[in-house]
Amino acid sequence: MNYKIVAYTEAVALIAIIAGFALYSLYFTQQSVTLSGAGATFPAPLVQKWTEEFYDLTGVQIDYEGIGSGGGIKQHTEKTVDFGASDPPMKDDEFAAAPGTLHVPITIGGVVIVYNIPGIPKGLNFTGEVTADIFRRNITRWNDQRFVALNPSVTLPNEEIAVCHRSDSSGTTAVFTSFLSDENEAWKNNYGASKVISWPEETLGGKGNPGVAALVQQNQYSIGYVELSYAVENNIPYGEVQNADGKFVEPTMQTLADAAAAGSLILPAGDKNWISVGSYFNLRNVDEPGNGYPITSFSYILVYKELNVVPGMTQEKAKALAWFLWWIIHDGQHYAPALSYVSLPLEVVTHNEATLRMITFDGQQVNDWA
């Protein structure tokens, strides 16, 4: 009969352990507020930093998953997360499917043209027109007359250009090809603007920004495009791009912020459709020649104006979420430069404040301190 006693003891111990786990998890989920978000991978490291700092500050736990902009919009629409994130603003049909969405720009990205030509440092001049011709392999050698005309003081080699691009579906590609489409008719008709492009033959595809950076670094006489921070961190030469005012602008944190500040003049109200902002800014500044870098874009957090539409939302959670968003557009911005992100200019912060004041729970304004 001994084994029976052993069996009973084991069963009791097992039940006790399971019950212990259940109680433990129950206790901790009731302890603090937990929020979840999902979306774009580009701002993910910054959002991660914010959630850590915000947890230390308030005890509110926020889980963010960098699953891509498409996934972020999908989960936001299906209300499976408390907030979504996306690099491009929502399209017309996407916006219609998620009524009451607020667009909150949280940081700024810039796509830079990188190249690897032995002996030639950063600072070659590019126009959208010529860049598109290079990427569609209409210009195939570095010493092509059209490119030499932009860089008369540089001796360019008579070498074939190796074109490198993103192989994965990417917001960076969408921003870059939107710019090319607007600047070059032939590009627009043959390749267009989207996250995946049917690239010409004999071009190299790399996975992610690191993949393209590696391709450009390892192949001489190559050209590619990456997010600014990857070019800076990997020390890859990058070009200056002509903006709508005709100036050749070097991409820096400052020129990206300048472009966003100029762009803030045309930002729609937070609860409106943001498709008019487009994938990137390249605005003609009416008063004086702008210093903005042309291929600059926002990254957005998407959140519902009336938070009670999200399942599981409570007054307490709504308050925590609104507080978090308020915090990231103000104090949170100080963490951006250290991680190679561009802080929002004052104009955009002011615009966001108005947006965040719109957030309600059961019809009542959540940001009652604002």
Added chain:
Amino acid sequence: MRVKFLYFLSNVRPKLQMVFGKRLSGDVYFKTFTALIACNVFAVLGLMLYKIIQESWLSIETYGLGFLWGTTWQPVPPNPSMSPSFGALPLIWGTLVTSAIALLLGVPISLGIGLALSEFAPKRFAYFVSFFVELLAAIPSVIYGLWGIFVLIPFLQHNIYPPLQAMLGFLPLFQGTIRGPSVLTGGIVLAIMILPTVSAIARDVFAAVPRSQREAVVALGATRWETSKVVMSYGRSGVIGAIILGLGRAVGETMAITMVVGNSFNMFDSLFDPGYTLASIVANEFTEASSPAVYISALMEVGLVLIALALVINALARLIIWRTTKMVAGAEAV
């Protein structure tokens, strides 16, 4: 309720005994239990196939068999009036060529390792080498990919490919601009990745060849090389099995090949050209694929083609094994 359940449990054994008409031992329970678990394999494979076919149905309907020989891949056409087009031929081509290179380079080396370990090497040394070969299998494929990008590609590009082109440049396979990330690089990385699988199985197969066979051959005055040939032909079906397992790994490999193959959608004719494989395009594009709906469906169909390819390869392998074993049996009968 609970009492009832416990009562039911306590009476299961006599009930089963009534059904089977004899006293049941633990063996029967164990047998039933393991059989049920084994049946899960069918369930998993069946559900997976069902889901993939269901998800790719839209694409199958839209593009039909043309999907298999189409050569354009444009999910989002530049002009909204055009419809997206999908064709998988360059992907199938890329997958087959990289896998073939992997087998061509990997199998002879693997068989060499297998023979060395089972026939020639001292026991201690064999144990030592086996350990490291098996360690190769434990390296995650993303590490192979990174190593490929940062170590292998620069080395091949500067030290191996130029002389290779100088020697074999008269063949169309080795013409054109030399690029680091290319079909050939992809095949070489795959060859390294299938080494542990193929060589470990080959070693076991050779070790399983009866001692009597070897002794008989040696008694006839055979050299060690001749003995090895007999060992290899005796273990032929096992070796083919090993090669097929390696091929399976090469065809399905995703991460490493994506990082080194160049990801360029085209019908390449030179091994120095960048290419694309079935698994790579899914890895690259699936995460962000949202609209149009047929896009996701087309990616699912790529997965379906990959499964079909694996099934065909496996079926062929079975066929070869049956035929060769029959031949051996026939020879023995004679």
